Amino acid sequence: MTLFNGKDISLEELGIMVSRSEFAFDMLRHEFSESYDEFVETLYDNIDKAIGKLEQNPQFYDAVGEDKITHEIANMLSMAGYDARQGETSGGNVDLTVQGYKSAWSWVGEAKIYKTIVDLQQGFLQLATRYRNASPVHAKAGILAYTKRADAAGLLKEWLEEISKMGLPDFSVEVCKRRGGLAFYSSHKHEASGLPIQVRHTAISLYHLPKDKSGLNAQKYQAAHAAEVAAKTADKAR
Amino acid sequence: MKSPQNKNEAVQVLTTLWAGRPEVDVGCAIIEYLSSNLDARHIPFSQFFRIALERKLDERDAVLNIVNYLSGAQLHLLAKGFEYIEDDRATEIDSLQAKAAYDANINPLTGQFDDAVKKKIFVYFIPSEVAKQVLGSAA
Numbered sequence: 396m397t398l399f400n401g402k403d404i405s406l407e408e409l410g411i412m413v414s415r416s417e418f419a420f421d422m423l424r425h426e427f428s429e430s431y432d433e434f435v436e437t438l439y440d441n442i443d444k445a446i447g448k449l450e451q452n453p454q455f456y457d458a459v460g461e462d463k464i465t466h467e468i469a470n471m472l473s474m475a476g477y478d479a480r481q482g483e484t485s486g487g488n489v490d491l492t493v494q495g496y497k498s499a500w501s502w503v504g505e506a507k508i509y510k511t512i513v514d515l516q517q518g519f520l521q522l523a524t525r526y527r528n529a530s531p532v533h534a535k536a537g538i539l540a541y542t543k544r545a546d547a548a549g550l551l552k553e554w555l556e557e558i559s560k561m562g563l564p565d566f567s568v569e570v571c572k573r574r575g576g577l578a579f580y581s582s583h584k585h586e587a588s589g590l591p592i593q594v595r596h597t598a599i600s601l602y603h604l605p606k607d608k609s610g611l612n613a614q615k616y617q618a619a620h621a622a623e624v625a626a627k628t629a630d631k632a633r
Numbered sequence: 634m635k636s637p638q639n640k641n642e643a644v645q646v647l648t649t650l651w652a653g654r655p656e657v658d659v660g661c662a663i664i665e666y667l668s669s670n671l672d673a674r675h676i677p678f679s680q681f682f683r684i685a686l687e688r689k690l691d692e693r694d695a696v697l698n699i700v701n702y703l704s705g706a707q708l709h710l711l712a713k714g715f716e717y718i719e720d721d722r723a724t725e726i727d728s729l730q731a732k733a734a735y736d737a738n739i740n741p742l743t744g745q746f747d748d749a750v751k752k753k754i755f756v757y758f759i760p761s762e763v764a765k766q767v768l769g770s771a772a
Contacts, residue, residue, distance in 0.1 A: 404678040406715075406735055407751035416694055419701035426713055427732035473650055474698065476705030496706035 418474040420444075425476050425495065434500045435535045438477070438493060439595065442537075443574060445471035446599050453603035456543070464541055464601070465490050465506040491539070504537040509550055509598070512557050515540055519558065522594065524586060537595040547600035548576035554596065555579055571595065639770040640668055643708055655695040656702070659685050663703060667710060667760050668768045675714075676758040700758075710764040714757050717741050726754070 404412070406423075413419045424437045445468045449456065456464055465481060472479035472493055483492040491504035505518040515538060522536050542550050555568065563583035571578035578597040585592040637643040647660045662684050670676070678700070685696050704711040715731040717724045726734075730741035734754050740747035741754075760768070 403718075403755045403757070405752045406731065406754040406756065409678065409756055410735065410751070412693075413697055413701070416697045416701075419694075419697040422697075422701045422704075423735060425701075425705065426728055427735065429729070429732070470650060473705075473707045474656075474702060476701050476707075478706035494706050496704075496709045 418471070419476075421475065425497075428495065428497060431500050431534070434495050434497075435502060438472075438495075438502055439573060441472055441475045441477070442468065442597070444475075446597070450600050453543075453601040456541070456601045457603055461490070461506045461508045461541060464599075465504075465539070468506075468539070499533075501533045502535055502537065503533075504539050506539040506541065509540040509542045509544065509554075512554060515554050515596075516557065519594070519596075523563075523583070523592060534590065535593045535595070537597060539597055539599060541599045541601050543601050543603075545602050547598040547602065551577060551579070551596065551598040558596075565591065571597075637708065637767055640664065640768045643710065643767050646708060647702075650707075651699075651702075655690060655692040656699040658688065659690050659692060659695045660699040660703065662688050662690070663699065664710065664768065667764055671760050671765050671769055674759060676711075678756055678758070704758065704761075708763070708767075709761050710768065711758045712761040714759060716755050716757060717753055718755060719753050731756075 410423060413422045416422075421437055421441060424433075428434045428437060448471065449464065449467065462481070469479040469481055469491055476496075478494045478496070480492050481490060482488045489503045490506040493502045493504070494500065503522065505522040507514045507518040509515060518538055518540075522538065540551065540554070544550060558581060559566070559568065563581075565582070565584040567582050569580040569582070571580055574597065577600065578595060580593055580595050582591050582593045584590070637646050644661055644664060647664070648657050651657045651660065659681075663681055666680075666684050667673075681696050681700050682693070685692060690696075700711065702708070704713055713728075715726045715728065717726050717730075724742065726741045730739075731754055733739040734741055734747075734750045738746055738748050738750050740750045
């Protein structure tokens with residue numbers, strides 16, 4: 396490791412160094428955020444980086460509940476410079492609350508294992524009507540849908556169709572370019588404040604059901620196969 | 634999780650989060666340094682690499698990660714400052730000026746385009762107000 400013999404580290408050098416860092420990659424963006432929107436944009440990059448790490452090893456989350464998965468995301472966000480907490484009180488127990496250090500900016504997320512559409516419906520309603528009041532310093536929120544079923548993009552599309560039918564006032568949808576078919580933004584008029592609230596709906600693909608011979612014979616995967624069939628049947632029956 | 638009230642609690646939060654990683658040793662060393670230098674008015678970034686090397690912690694990424702973490706929202710023991718240095722003369726600049734230099738090569742003194750400006754701006758740290766309260770409190 397170079398000691399930078401008596402020489403300080405310039406902004407240019409620091410920018411290059413942190414860009415390759417595992418958790419400090421947004422150090423300068425954190426410092427330079429001037430608005431709530433910039434705070435949230437940087438946060439979404441950090442959330443996506445954390446999600447990417449989970450998705451690299453879905454086998455670790457086969458038998459893991461939503462709290463434990465959210466705990467991993469919260470830890471990675473805290474390591475990246477946020478104060479990310481689980482179970483904070485804000486009209487109810489919020490799954491994930493994230494704050495930066497520069498102001499009162501905050502973001503909340505509701506995490507659900509996407510077994511059926513009803514799970515997400517409940518999460519979304521909690522987020523939009525119980526926890527989050529739209530205001531200039533916390534008008535954005537997120538749904539983290541952990542999909543252990545196949546075809547995460549297809550499941551998210553089904554959810555988009557469902558939410559579009561909910562009759563929310565001033566409802567609109569926007570594609571999330573950052574995560575392609577695995578995320579979208581919705582916006583609607585918040586019941587309490589009358590201001591728009593934006594929710595980012597993100598599918599986290601944790602499906603792991605190997606089709607090779609040993610995978611098909613393994614008892615734990617047989618149970619998962621059965622669960623997947625049951626979930627599909629439940630969605631069709633709605 | 635409740636916010637730490639003293640140095641032991643701050644160390645506990647850090648060691649729990651980063652358990653099993655080199656950031657624990659580097660972070661504890663920096664907290665120790667800060668506790669003894671709560672009135673410091675200018676800590677260059679290179680000082681944290683020096684602290685790590687003095688303890689034979691040859692971990693560049695761990696230093697970056699932990700300095701980012703300690704200046705982040707969870708513990709926020711470090712506050713950042715920026716200075717423009719040219720011809721051995723240092724001028725304090727604010728975060729907005731540093732941002733304009735970083736994003737758009739705007740020289741903070743002249744307001745003009747300067748393609749070398751990022752080489753003339755340096756980040757430094759001071760113990761934050763939180764650090765003075767938390768690390769200055771008896772366990």
